[in-house]
Amino acid sequence: MTKEQMQQFFADEFPQAEFTIDELGHRCATIRKHIEFKHLRPGGTVSGPVMMELADAALYVTILNEIGLVALAVTTNLNINFLNKPESEKDLIAECKLIKVGKALIIGDVYLYSEGKEDPVAHAVGTYSVPPKR
Amino acid sequence: MTKEQMQQFFADEFPQAEFTIDELGHRCATIRKHIEFKHLRPGGTVSGPVMMELADAALYVTILNEIGLVALAVTTNLNINFLNKPESEKDLIAECKLIKVGKALIIGDVYLYSEGKEDPVAHAVGTYSVPPKR
Amino acid sequence: MTKEQMQQFFADEFPQAEFTIDELGHRCATIRKHIEFKHLRPGGTVSGPVMMELADAALYVTILNEIGLVALAVTTNLNINFLNKPESEKDLIAECKLIKVGKALIIGDVYLYSEGKEDPVAHAVGTYSVPPKR
Amino acid sequence: MTKEQMQQFFADEFPQAEFTIDELGHRCATIRKHIEFKHLRPGGTVSGPVMMELADAALYVTILNEIGLVALAVTTNLNINFLNKPESEKDLIAECKLIKVGKALIIGDVYLYSEGKEDPVAHAVGTYSVPPKR
Numbered sequence: 001m002t003k004e005q006m007q008q009f010f011a012d013e014f015p016q017a018e019f020t021i022d023e024l025g026h027r028c029a030t031i032r033k034h035i036e037f038k039h040l041r042p043g044g045t046v047s048g049p050v051m052m053e054l055a056d057a058a059l060y061v062t063i064l065n066e067i068g069l070v071a072l073a074v075t076t077n078l079n080i081n082f083l084n085k086p087e088s089e090k091d092l093i094a095e096c097k098l099i100k101v102g103k104a105l106i107i108g109d110v111y112l113y114s115e116g117k118e119d120p121v122a123h124a125v126g127t128y129s130v131p132p133k134r
Numbered sequence: 135m136t137k138e139q140m141q142q143f144f145a146d147e148f149p150q151a152e153f154t155i156d157e158l159g160h161r162c163a164t165i166r167k168h169i170e171f172k173h174l175r176p177g178g179t180v181s182g183p184v185m186m187e188l189a190d191a192a193l194y195v196t197i198l199n200e201i202g203l204v205a206l207a208v209t210t211n212l213n214i215n216f217l218n219k220p221e222s223e224k225d226l227i228a229e230c231k232l233i234k235v236g237k238a239l240i241i242g243d244v245y246l247y248s249e250g251k252e253d254p255v256a257h258a259v260g261t262y263s264v265p266p267k268r
Numbered sequence: 269m270t271k272e273q274m275q276q277f278f279a280d281e282f283p284q285a286e287f288t289i290d291e292l293g294h295r296c297a298t299i300r301k302h303i304e305f306k307h308l309r310p311g312g313t314v315s316g317p318v319m320m321e322l323a324d325a326a327l328y329v330t331i332l333n334e335i336g337l338v339a340l341a342v343t344t345n346l347n348i349n350f351l352n353k354p355e356s357e358k359d360l361i362a363e364c365k366l367i368k369v370g371k372a373l374i375i376g377d378v379y380l381y382s383e384g385k386e387d388p389v390a391h392a393v394g395t396y397s398v399p400p401k402r
Numbered sequence: 403m404t405k406e407q408m409q410q411f412f413a414d415e416f417p418q419a420e421f422t423i424d425e426l427g428h429r430c431a432t433i434r435k436h437i438e439f440k441h442l443r444p445g446g447t448v449s450g451p452v453m454m455e456l457a458d459a460a461l462y463v464t465i466l467n468e469i470g471l472v473a474l475a476v477t478t479n480l481n482i483n484f485l486n487k488p489e490s491e492k493d494l495i496a497e498c499k500l501i502k503v504g505k506a507l508i509i510g511d512v513y514l515y516s517e518g519k520e521d522p523v524a525h526a527v528g529t530y531s532v533p534p535k536r
Contacts, residue, residue: 004483013176031434042147048209049187055443056182060495075182076373077345077395079213079481081509083502099525100485104372105344105397111501123501123511125483125527127345130374210507211529212478213347215375217339217368233379233391234351238506239478239531241349243377246368257377259349259365259393261479262323263507283445293439310415316477317455343450347481 001065008032009069010061012092019057027098029062030100032091042106046086046114046121055080058094063106066098072131073094076105080124087114099125106130135199143203144195153191153228161232163196164208166225166249180220180248189214189244189258192228197240198234198261206265210239214258221248226255233259240264269333273334274332277337278329287325287362291393297330300383314354314382314389323348323378323392331374331396334366340399344373355382360389367393372396374398403467411471412463419461421459421496431464434493434517448488448516448523457482457526460496465530466510468500474533478507482526488514489516494523501527508532 003021010017022030033039033054043048056075063073086092093113100107107125112122137155144151156164167173167188175181175200197207207258227247234241239261246256271289278285290298301307303320309315324343331341354360360382368375373395380390405423412419417464424432435441443449458477465475489495495515502509507529514524 016172038150048190050214051182052186052212056186075216077213077215078182078186079211079347079527081211081502081529082209085511099522100483101255107485109524119157120501123509123527125481125525127483176333213393213481215368215395217375233388236335239349241391254367257375257393259391261349275463284440306418314460316480317451320454320458320480324454343484345481345483346450347479349479350477379486 002069006061006065011021017057019054021061024065027062027066027101028096029065030093030095031058031061032093034091035088040088044088045081046088046092048082051082051086051092051112051122052078052080052095054110055112055122056126058096058110059060059126059128062098063130066101066106067130070131073128075126076129077127078124080122082122084119084121086121087117090114090116104129104132140195140199151191153188155195158199161196161200162230163192163199164227164229165192165195166227169222174209174222176220180222180226182216185216185220185226185246185256186212186214188226188228189224189246189256190260192230192244193242193260193262196230196232196242197264199242200235201264204265207262208261210260210263212258214256217258218253218255220255221251224248224250238263238266270317274329274333285325289329292333295330295334295369296364297326297333298361299326299329300361302359303356306356307363308356312356314356316350316362319350319354319360319380319390320346321347322360323361323380323390323399325396326364326378327396330364330366330376331398334369334374335398338399341396343394344397345395346392348390350390352389354386354389355385357384358382358384374402407442407468419459423463426467428463429468429503430469430498431460432495432497433460434495436493437490439454442490446490447493449489450484453484453488453494453514453524454480454482456494456496457514458528460498460512461510461530463486463527464498464500464510465532468503469506472533474534475530476501477528478531479529480526482524484524486521486523488523491517492516492518506531506534
């Protein structure tokens with residue numbers, strides 16, 4: 001699958017998903033979100049739920065790239081630590097890699113960055129339940 | 135603080151926060167969100183990020199009710215398990231209670247329900263970092 | 269199943285499991301561990317891994333009571349927050365209740381207490397993977 | 403600090419801590435535990451609590467290497483995912499790296515391996531509360 005095909009899948013199926021796919025690799029992917037005023041909270045930082053949403057989306061993209069475009073993959077657990085204050089005027093970037101691809105569960109690790117910054121703004125680990133036969 | 139005052143605080147400071155406060159109690163609170171089409175994902179269920187956002191908001195409301203309307207409380211960790219498929223046509227309700235009120239960290243537990251259903255749709259535990267002197 | 273039968277199962281299968289079952293109920297259980305010198309860390313408090321072990325054991329007991337004495341239930345995720353310093357001279361008590369009993373995953377919530385104290389010393393949420401046909 | 407000094411600190415202060423320090427680096431460390439019969443559970447696999455204990459110890463070693471040998475660092479949160487069945491006859495190895503070194507909280511990421519195997523057996527993320535002035 002190319003990243004254009006994956007991007008098209010999200011445009012068709014999840015039109016409200018506002019992110020761009022930068023890279024799709026073997027059990028890894030990088031996506032980005034343009035930060036706008038509506039994503040900020042007082043103090044000029046990106047809101048926590050925007051970061052959670054992007055982390056979850058990065059997991060979903062990476063998992064679909066592994067198992068194919070099945071709609072049935074669902075998040076069962078997400079654990080997120082907020083590490084540093086994100087920049088309000090930079091894109092938010094999520095780098096995901098899968099750490100376990102099992103028959104029923106797939107687990108991945110996501111680092112979130114403000115573009116151009118070295119220290120991550122958040123780190124998440126998420127589990128998806130996937131259809132058993134694929 | 136009354137729930138009307140708390141609701142007004144969110145209307146002023148977080149106009150994009152779309153929830154209503156049902157109850158404010160001692161170290162507990164219940165809030166609700168009206169589910170609209172934009173909150174759904176394919177299959178007619180509420181999207182995970184909408185649930186994460188409401189769980190985080192329930193923690194924030196309950197913590198502000200405990201420590202006063204300081205803007206400096208920030209989420210440091212959120213762990214969420216998705217338990218059952220939410221209903222697309224019911225309000226989503228979040229019941230939070232605090233399980234630790236420390237000097238620097240406050241931890242709370244949140245159950246999310248589709249209105250009128252007994253089984254929770256999700257369960258979250260979150261930690262906020264709060265200003266040390268208050 | 270009676271708690272004596274469950275206790276016997278652990279004595280036979282997990283002889284190193286050092287806890288006593290106080291109560292077995294519908295999707296809930298309470299177990300306790302006698303704290304000895306070997307369970308302490310400097311400062312006279314119970315070590316974190318002892319608490320993690322008891323939380324995991326409480327989940328296992330509660331889940332086996334639900335699904336029968338199958339050996340195949342395994343922990344897939346455990347999230348624990350340490351809340352208050354446990355007492356070195358009190359039994360450690362774990363109260364577990366199941367919050368989701370699914371076909372493949374069972375999730376439970378555990379509060380740990382030093383006996384006789386009202387505030388919990390830790391709170392855990394754990395997920396077990398269970399055999400699909402039972 | 404050398405790894406011999408760190409090892410000596412654990413021998414003095416935590417004599418029950420049964421692990422060896424393989425490497426100490428900048429914000430990272432690798433430790434190992436020799437697996438014995440008492441660490442196994444039925445089916446010939448390493449018990450979950452043994453893995454949780456080693457993950458927590460790896461975090462503690464890495465954090466002490468960063469902040470000095472202060473006894474006051476305590477775990478506040480640990481989230482662990484069990485990924486693959488560990489080998490009963492191999493050492494268990496924990497590789498930790500710190501992902502956030504803050505004034506009050508330090509967060510690290512730990513992968514656990516059975517020696518010689520490529521796929522991790524578990525992955526943990528843990529938070530320690532550390533003394534504010536150091």
